[in-house]
Amino acid sequence: MTVEPVRTETDVLIIGSGAAGMYAAIEAANTGARVLLADRSLIGRGGATVMAQMTVAVALGAETPDDWQHHYKDTLTAGRGLSNPALARLLCKEGPDCIRAMDEWGVGWARKDGHITQAMAPGHDRPRCVYVDFLNTGPAVSKTLRTKVNKTAGIHKAGDLQIVDLLKRDGKIVGAAALHLGTGKPVIISAKATIIATGGLTRLYRRNSASSNMGGDGYALALRAGASLVDMEFVQFFPIGHLAPRLIGMDPIMWDPFRYKLGGKLLNSNMEEFTQNYGVNEQGKYIITRDAASYAILKEVEAGRGTPHGGAYLSFQHVPEAALREAFGPVIDRLADNGIDLTKMPVEVAPIAHYHMGGIAVDADMQAGLPGLFAAGEAVGGANGANRLSGNAITEAFVFGRRAGRSAAALVKRTETNAAPADNERALIEMIGAPAPQRVLNTAAMVEKLQATMQNDVGALRDDAKLKRALATIDSMTADLGDVPQGDGQGFDMRRIDWLDLRNMLLVAKAVTLAALARTETRGAQHREDYPETSQDWACNQVIDWRGGDLAVTRKAVPTATDVAA
Amino acid sequence: MSETATLKIWRGQTPDTGRYETYEVPFEHGQSVLDGLRWIRTHHDPSLAIRFSCINANACKECMIELDGKTIYACTARLQPTEMTLTPLSNKTLVRDLVTEIAPPPERFKSP
Ligand SMILES: Cc1cc2nc3c(=O)[nH]c(=O)nc-3n(C[C@H](O)[C@H](O)[C@H](O)COP(=O)(O)OP(=O)(O)OC[C@H]3O[C@@H](n4cnc5c(N)ncnc54)[C@H](O)[C@@H]3O)c2cc1C
Numbered sequence A: 001m002t003v004e005p006v007r008t009e010t011d012v013l014i015i016g017s018g019a020a021g022m023y024a025a026i027e028a029a030n031t032g033a034r035v036l037l038a039d040r041s042l043i044g045r046g047g048a049t050v051m052a053q054m055t056v057a058v059a060l061g062a063e064t065p066d067d068w069q070h071h072y073k074d075t076l077t078a079g080r081g082l083s084n085p086a087l088a089r090l091l092c093k094e095g096p097d098c099i100r101a102m103d104e105w106g107v108g109w110a111r112k113d114g115h116i117t118q119a120m121a122p123g124h125d126r127p128r129c130v131y132v133d134f135l136n137t138g139p140a141v142s143k144t145l146r147t148k149v150n151k152t153a154g155i156h157k158a159g160d161l162q163i164v165d166l167l168k169r170d171g172k173i174v175g176a177a178a179l180h181l182g183t184g185k186p187v188i189i190s191a192k193a194t195i196i197a198t199g200g201l202t203r204l205y206r207r208n209s210a211s212s213n214m215g216g217d218g219y220a221l222a223l224r225a226g227a228s229l230v231d232m233e234f235v236q237f238f239p240i241g242h243l244a245p246r247l248i249g250m251d252p253i254m255w256d257p258f259r260y261k262l263g264g265k266l267l268n269s270n271m272e273e274f275t276q277n278y279g280v281n282e283q284g285k286y287i288i289t290r291d292a293a294s295y296a297i298l299k300e301v302e303a304g305r306g307t308p309h310g311g312a313y314l315s316f317q318h319v320p321e322a323a324l325r326e327a328f329g330p331v332i333d334r335l336a337d338n339g340i341d342l343t344k345m346p347v348e349v350a351p352i353a354h355y356h357m358g359g360i361a362v363d364a365d366m367q368a369g370l371p372g373l374f375a376a377g378e379a380v381g382g383a384n385g386a387n388r389l390s391g392n393a394i395t396e397a398f399v400f401g402r403r404a405g406r407s408a409a410a411l412v413k414r415t416e417t418n419a420a421p422a423d424n425e426r427a428l429i430e431m432i433g434a435p436a437p438q439r440v441l442n443t444a445a446m447v448e449k450l451q452a453t454m455q456n457d458v459g460a461l462r463d464d465a466k467l468k469r470a471l472a473t474i475d476s477m478t479a480d481l482g483d484v485p486q487g488d489g490q491g492f493d494m495r496r497i498d499w500l501d502l503r504n505m506l507l508v509a510k511a512v513t514l515a516a517l518a519r520t521e522t523r524g525a526q527h528r529e530d531y532p533e534t535s536q537d538w539a540c541n542q543v544i545d546w547r548g549g550d551l552a553v554t555r556k557a558v559p560t561a562t563d564v565a566a
Numbered sequence B: 001m002s003e004t005a006t007l008k009i010w011r012g013q014t015p016d017t018g019r020y021e022t023y024e025v026p027f028e029h030g031q032s033v034l035d036g037l038r039w040i041r042t043h044h045d046p047s048l049a050i051r052f053s054c055i056n057a058n059a060c061k062e063c064m065i066e067l068d069g070k071t072i073y074a075c076t077a078r079l080q081p082t083e084m085t086l087t088p089l090s091n092k093t094l095v096r097d098l099v100t101e102i103a104p105p106p107e108r109f110k111s112p
């Protein structure tokens, strides 16, 4: 029996409705294109954007005089020589525009004395980070963009649409094939331009700040279609992710703003401060960079001075209750609901996977190297090099989303409608709608197994033996997964969803692992214990392609500011 | 003996053909109902359908189900060391198990 898909067509298909996808949709629609904004989850709720709690970095100059060039300089410094200058420049230069647009659309950036407040954050040379109180930046950003999307004519929204692969005809990207989660039906979407805005990959790790939609789908889609990925080894770990006691109703990265405002002490199991033994004497202030803090905590755990759940203590016991309440208002009550009284107890924290610097290689117009394909947001690699400054990710999502929307709409104007089927269409329809296989796998347990492997062997501290062990596990799991999706293919089929997720997660995990193994040095977020120094020979990017049925890693010189159009 | 939570879960693809299935889940203080449901998926039955994205942040608002007849977020309701009855939202169209059609109509995929 042949499976029949549901078919639809649009000018611009946007995959993912985080800040990047929604910004792209608004821009493309305002330029006259018809947009289909698709998400595997609810619109504007499934990814990192709605979960972000803290700050957005931008040279507004509202707090102290600032210029995008200063922000650019800090961004390049954090990137440890690997940032793509054109992308970093775009981010910093156009950031203020987007932040002001968001302000006009009613996001509600915190203000004092009549101006937008800008806070200091590690790595920035001056107060540059805007936010929405209390810990409400992401929800406010997401709500503002959802409202704007709803008011913009020409945007169709489609939730519960999990994009499985891009469609290709004669070397061009002509849309995508999807699984409609509600019905289990394959969907064929024809589009003149397609934007990947699927966010990052941190669900690959056991300890993460990810949603269940952050398994790196966009990277896998791009690879299989023939686009290149860059800097895949650079996964940013957030050093003080919440570990214990179990805290619900709040994302595990919630301690950072407490540290910004109040300092706080990192302690080992002997209740001693330890970062000074790793070269950073904090003295109650929050000055340690993310990579240095992750390293120090993991080393304490390795030395047997970890907390019961395998991390460090974070203590605010020295801070008076009134000061805690002033800084955090209602958040203190939410902590109390979880049995956490910061005046009486420390909490346990540990490094968790938080953001991906690497991603799809694009030019400054967000073109992803294949005609018809664009990318935006965290799905893009290169702007942040080997390490990202805090606050740059949401700015990147706005700016790159806007640019991608504009470029895609411009392409639409130059493209004729072509109704011929894509080369890979039939095969994808058959796969997405395949009948239930004989063999039954525990797909949910496989996801956990992969997450444990990545956490232990491709985490914040890496070496040759661990990385090779991870590769072997990934290869054997890939063989196990096979070519036929699990599940019955009906509505909300969790086993089919898991299977499709694993198909992507295993490919992307392999890309990260291969790049980490090849880079025999320590730089930014990549810490190789067997190669602890930064090497001048490695002042280059690594590009990954899917070639002849396997992944190929190649070195490439970092683009110079002059090779790239600004 | 360590404590367990007993989750009695409605399962099925149409309202009239459903049934309850009961699972014992190890109870750890502070966990959410969603933690329990995810545990069932990895340890017993990966086909158990439940909608969620953010897991901890209570930001996506996708995990609404009914607990003993009352609407809750699975990710913020606490697991209890007793029997808890979990059913899909009774005022929404059923998709499967605990999953219902919750998106506002303009955000649903419609084939032209
Ligand atoms: C908890 C947390 C806190 C953060 N805090 C900050 C902060 O304070 N400041 C900052 O600058 N950055 C922060 N970040 C990083 C920042 O939020 C993200 O980098 C940024 O929001 C990414 O936006 P995006 O639009 O690229 O992707 P996302 O917002 O992640 O959106 C991606 C969307 O794509 C969808 N999707 C994925 N795969 C598919 C598929 N196959 N088919 C269809 N749809 C798909 C997802 O469901 C999701 O809705 C934080 C991240 C996290 C996780």
Ligand code: FES
Pocket: B052, B053, B054, B055, B056, B057, B058, B059, B060, B061, B062, B063, B064, B073, B074, B075, B076
């Ligand atoms: S899982 Fe996101 S709100 Fe419950």
